[in-house]
Amino acid sequence: MITKEQIKELKHKGNGDIADLVKNQRDVGTINFILESLGQLPSNFDSSFLYELLTHQHHQVRLNAVKNIGKLNGKTDIAKLSDLYKIETDTSVRREIISSIGRQRSVNNKPLLFEFLTDEDPKIVCQAIRGLLVFEKDEDVKEHLKPLINHPNEMVRTVIYKEYFAKDNQSIGVLPHTDTYEYLKNTVVNADVLKALEFVPDESVHLTFTSPPYYNARDYSIYPSYQAYLEFLEKVFKETHRITKEGRFLIVNTSPIIIPRVSRSHSSKRYGIPFDLHPYLVKNGWEFIDDIVWLKPEASVKNRIGGFMQHRKPLGYKPNCVTEYLMVYRKTTEKLLDWNIRSYDYKTVLESKVADGYENTNVWKIDPCFDKVHSAIFPVELCKRVIQYYSYKGDLVFDPFGGSGTVGKTAKALDRLFFLTEQEQKYFEYMQAKSKPQGIFNERKTQFLTLEQFKEIAK
Numbered sequence: 537m538i539t540k541e542q543i544k545e546l547k548h549k550g551n552g553d554i555a556d557l558v559k560n561q562r563d564v565g566t567i568n569f570i571l572e573s574l575g576q577l578p579s580n581f582d583s584s585f586l587y588e589l590l591t592h593q594h595h596q597v598r599l600n601a602v603k604n605i606g607k608l609n610g611k612t613d614i615a616k617l618s619d620l621y622k623i624e625t626d627t628s629v630r631r632e633i634i635s636s637i638g639r640q641r642s643v644n645n646k647p648l649l650f651e652f653l654t655d656e657d658p659k660i661v662c663q664a665i666r667g668l669l670v671f672e673k674d675e676d677v678k679e680h681l682k683p684l685i686n687h688p689n690e691m692v693r694t695v696i697y698k699e700y701f702a703k704d705n706q707s708i709g710v711l712p713h714t715d716t717y718e719y720l721k722n723t724v725v726n727a728d729v730l731k732a733l734e735f736v737p738d739e740s741v742h743l744t745f746t747s748p749p750y751y752n753a754r755d756y757s758i759y760p761s762y763q764a765y766l767e768f769l770e771k772v773f774k775e776t777h778r779i780t781k782e783g784r785f786l787i788v789n790t791s792p793i794i795i796p797r798v799s800r801s802h803s804s805k806r807y808g809i810p811f812d813l814h815p816y817l818v819k820n821g822w823e824f825i826d827d828i829v830w831l832k833p834e835a836s837v838k839n840r841i842g843g844f845m846q847h848r849k850p851l852g853y854k855p856n857c858v859t860e861y862l863m864v865y866r867k868t869t870e871k872l873l874d875w876n877i878r879s880y881d882y883k884t885v886l887e888s889k890v891a892d893g894y895e896n897t898n899v900w901k902i903d904p905c906f907d908k909v910h911s912a913i914f915p916v917e918l919c920k921r922v923i924q925y926y927s928y929k930g931d932l933v934f935d936p937f938g939g940s941g942t943v944g945k946t947a948k949a950l951d952r953l954f955f956l957t958e959q960e961q962k963y964f965e966y967m968q969a970k971s972k973p974q975g976i977f978n979e980r981k982t983q984f985l986t987l988e989q990f991k992e993i994a995k
């Protein structure tokens with residue numbers, strides 16, 4: 537049994553001991569173990585056996601050989617790697633060849649890396665770009681890379697955009713990233729969200745968490761058609777995108793719904809809202825990040841399986857729907873999350889740290905909440921998790937479909953600020969009633985406004 541320590545010892549001898557050790561092995565697993573345990577290679581390392589392994593029949597051995605050849609800085613035989621690239625069929629070995637050549641950081645390899653830019657595998661193209669970006673200021677490199685902004689692959693386009701074009705397109709926010717406008721802080725507007733957002737500047741909110749109307753499944757929302765409903769939501773989330781700060785999150789709670797049948801001779805209709813909404817969000821600059829599944833107890837949902845339980849006939853299977861989605865998106869940016877996080881001071885980062893007991897998986901088991909006035913309210917626990925995981929203390933959290941104000945109430949309890957819009961008078965008044973001194977909002981700081989009043993203070 538060969539150990540890592542033995543390998544370490546032998547590799548420093550530089551007299552071909554590792555080559556002998558590999559040559560005596562029949563078992564592919566052991567050869568790979570040796571190759572993977574080599575680590576950094578000493579300058580006197582005898583590497584000839586690695587080139588022999590480039591024709592090994594097992595792709596993993598070839599991959600590990602290429603990786604190690606790539607570590608022989610200055611001594612790597614590029615011609616041999618290039619020859620292998622021409623005949624290699626395994627994707628991971630091909631990618632590793634480009635990566636190893638790129639890692640040499642040698643201007644002599646530029647022509648070869650230019651050739652790889654035409655490979656049909658976008659990952660190879662990205663590896664070649666990476667190798668070339670070491671010389672990003674060289675005119676010939678710019679000449680080859682800039683046109684890739686029109687490459688068919690989105691990953692390639694994104695890298696090129698970030699390197700050569702993003703600098704011309706800086707964030708248009710006028711306030712510091714962590715800040716927002718005074719008149720939006722702890723504000724509830726009784727209006728159609730689209731009308732209210734006309735008076736909200738670009739880059740004002742840090743997080744949006746919302747549950748849009750469920751098409752025509754509840755009485756508070758009636759749309760002429762499903763298409764009209766989706767187009768309405770598209771407008772809302774396009775506007776939300778505009779008012780969201782660079783690189784910040786939108787979390788939409790939706791689920792497929794059912795519209796009951798007109799009569800016994802018709803069938804009911806299912807609408808896959810999350811799946812139909814998704815393309816509109818992506819089209820308008822929201823980058824998909826995660827799908828979180830909200831799991832409810834079976835006893836809390838409508839019984840659909842009853843009929844099937846009786847007849848057990850295939851095709852007639854209708855499961856009880858115990859899940860809803862939290863669709864997580866980020867406002868598309870070339871900046872990393874780290875850029876967002878670094879905008880906050882040390883104290884805020886420390887105080888916003890998520891405590892133990894956070895959710896590990898994308899399935900969140902939470903009981904639904906029922907309310908005597910509003911028929912579809914968020915459980916506080918759901919809001920709590922979203923706000924804690926996706927915002928910092930002092931951030932402005934927006935809910936375009938405010939309802940009974942659960943997002944506002946929870947944001948406040950977690951030392952965040954909130955901005956809500958709600959078009960129904962009765963729900964607006966319900967929130968107001970809850971804001972009495974003993975109630976859920978701190979009355980002193982919450983302003984409840986009509987659209988006219990909001991327009992006035994927005995001036």
Ligand SMILES: C[S@@+](CC[C@H](N)C(=O)[O-])C[C@H]1O[C@@H](n2cnc3c(N)ncnc32)[C@H](O)[C@@H]1O
Binds near residue numbers: 730936960
């Ligand atoms: C699913 S409920 C949201 C409930 C909320 N999450 C809560 O916890 O109470 C959707 C809400 O959006 C409101 N709404 C519908 N269309 C609207 C619009 N165009 N502008 C503002 N609010 C709207 C409805 O009146 C309803 O209260």
